[in-house]
Amino acid sequence: MDIGIGLPALRPDPDLSIAAWARRAEERGFATLATIDRVVYDNYESLTALAVAAGATSRIRLTTAILLAPLRSNHALFAKSAATLDRLSGGRLVLGLAPGFREDDYNAGGVDYQHRGKLFEALLERATRQWQDPDDSIGPRPATAGGPPLLFGGFTKPTLRRMAAHGVGWIGGAQGVASFRAFLPQVWQAWHDAGRAGAPRLMGTANFALGPDGEQRLRTRLLDYYASAGAYAEQSVEAGLTTPEQVAREVAAYAEAGCDELILFPNGGGLEQVDLLADAVGL
Template sequence: MDIGIGLPNTVPGTEPQDLLDWARQAEEAGFSTLGTIGRLVYQGYEELIALTAAAAVTSRIRLTTSVLLAPLYENAALLAKQAASLERISGGRFVLGVGLGGRDDDYAASGLSTKGRGKRFEEQIDDMKRIWAGEDRGFAGGIGPATVREGGPELILGGSTDVSFRRVAKLADGWIMGGGSPDMFAQAAVGVDTAWQEAGREGKPRKLSLAYFGLGPNARAQADGYLLDYYGFLGDAAAQVAGSAAVSADMVKSYVAAFETAGCDELIFVPTGSGLEQIDLLAAAIA
């Protein structure tokens, strides 16, 4: 199982230089990917821009939106061009993870309705894939740029319902769980694999998951401070999310073992702070 680390693009107080230093150090530490969290109504950096900055200071590590809320980007042609540009600039390292999101305020702030968003989402993905395949769209031909990976960036979809699993099988290369226990992952992974087989797809979908972490002497306070605020819209349930964060090396190790047993292909540990020591602490915990 690959182990990735999140870029602290949504952690309050993260400065632009912090993102660049974090990206460099994460690559040096040997993590498989840099992941970003998608949300509009929160103080943070937009994911495609943050990962483009990371791409400029790295050369090996994958760059994954985990996940970007695609329906907020209404212009599918423009999003396809942005994704293709980042994929090419990074030498094929970009992985486009997309989902619907779970907060109505992100849609309200965009002047969009949540009604029918699943259908719009599928149409958007179909449109982007045609663009990445080089479909003519005007006098000059296709939109471009041509991607390093044939057919466009690797496409990963989020979601936890049977409908979302069928969507993965129909449109994507893999699936990501946005949060939850290893047992929840294992159960959902069965649904994803079943949908994949029923759709007649060859091979297996790549399956990813996120897990929050915060390490060091103030780990619990750091995790609570960020997660209780970020998930405040959940009310009392925010405490459950905060409590699930890995705040010790032993918890990190147990998460790695349990997710690997559950069939996870890549586990991305999402930081609750932006101090660079978090990278080395996580690397030491999984060593």
Template sequence: MDIGIGLPGHAPWTQGRALVDWARRAEERGFSTLSVSDRLVWTTPEPLITLAAAAGATSRIRLLTSVLLAPLRANHALFAKAVTTLDQLAGPGRLQLGLAPGLRDDDFTEGGVDYATRGRQFDRLLDRLAGVSRGEDPVGPRAATDGGIPLLFGGHSEAALRRIATRGTGWIAGDATVEGVREFTPGLAKAWADAGRPGAPRVVATVMFALGPDARRAVSAAIEPYYAFAGEEYASYGASAALTTPEQITTAVAGFAEIGVDELIFAGNDPDPAQVDLLADTIGL
């Protein structure tokens, strides 16, 4: 099982260069992937711009949006051009897109995008991205990655399963638990087989973490305000579910590996780049 690390974009970071330092350290310590999250109505950095900076600061580590709220990108041609440009800058095989339709209506209100039709807009965006990636569209450049940029879709809905089976390379599970992944994957495998896809879909799970003496404070400061929209109970649960001890980290690695997850990504909650080294030391990188 590959082990990746996620930038603390939803945490109270103040220096953008620290995120670039995270990227460099993540590659130096041997993490498989660097991920970045997405929100409009928050201080989360724009994911494609952030990964472009990471691409310039690194040469090997994979780059992932986890997850990008695709329907907010209402100009589909411009979005496709940004994605294929990033793929060219990063080099073949490095960029992966984790995509989802989005849940919070305030992101769509502030973005001037119709929340009710986001699913249809999502599919149209994917059509345009596919054409640009293959060089079959007047917009360019085409993707550097042969076969197009790998697409992972988030969510548990029938629409998510359809997109994975017909357009994607796999599923990305946010705030994942071993039990939740185990419950979802049989249906995922069936949808994949029913679509006539060979092999098996890639399964990527993401979990929240912070390490060190201030770990519990860091996750509270990052997660509780971020999930406050869902109510105090959910926000408190999100903070309590974050992994904050070496024992919890190693247990998670063992548990997700046992059920066949292809990659586990630990999303940071403390902006200090030293978190990269603490996690690498804990898992033996």
């Protein structure tokens, strides 16, 4: 199982360099650098943050886990931005996509929350055509043939349908391995029902905060980020990892469940978090 690490992009410390974090993560052997996405929050925009990380590295994958796709209402421009990042990074971009559930993000961008599903479908149609059709007039062509790999996040029937039609796999939320494992039969069923060959790529996500004040940092950060999410916030805190032993157990549990890649997202702290996590997972 591959192990990825999130960028410190939520409530970012201006003194903590995204480039330095990315270089250290690559040096320590992480497979992926990842972002999560909001509009109405103090966070770096995902594709911009990944572009900075791309310029500081040469091998590590760059993953949105996830990007709130319907908020990118100019579909041709979104496809162009993604293709540009994929080309400039040498084909390292992986797009994890989902519609999200926070209405304030949509209101802030003037995007119709009630029709986000239809907007998502239109974006997928435009982007895949732009990436795959050699006669499409909008460039550049992505470095990855056919466009960046797409994974879809969520626990709904539309998620499964989009994955089966357009994706290479599924991303689980950071509520623990039991939640991840419970949804896998539906992922596999949707994949087989669509006649897809091979196996879907299965990606898990988790939150971590290591060090002496890790438990407090994780709780404070997650309750703030998920302030409007009700029980989801507490579930995220309960599933969070604050000791090397917890990290090691969770990694083993995800691997046993059949996860192909686990991405762990930091919650505060400095550059030392990269090394603490690398040590905990055996990199």
